[in-house]
Amino acid sequence: MARLIAFTFCIAFLVGAGASVRVGMALAALAAVGLAGYVAWCGVALFIGRQR
Incomplete structure (x- = not known):
């Protein structure tokens, strides 16, 4: 999940910059x-x- 959030930040930066x-x-x-x-x-x- 953390990788997906980081990926979204990267895409947002690229779209915003370009x-x-x-x-x-x-x-x-x-x-x-x-x-x-x-x-x-x-x-x-x-x-x-954690639930067992």
């Missing part, structure tokens, strides 16, 4: 939301632990 800044910023915002969700999920997983 073709359309608005599309690049939208992709970067999507990646930022994904990163925040991933960090929150990792934090919750620390307290919940």
Whole structure:
């Protein structure tokens, strides 16, 4: 999941730098939301632990 988020950031940077800044910023915002969700999920997983 972290690799997918990093990939989205890279694509957003390339699109923003090259073709359309608005599309690049939208992709970067999507990646930022994904990163925040991933960090929150990792934090919750620390307290919940693994289900057996």
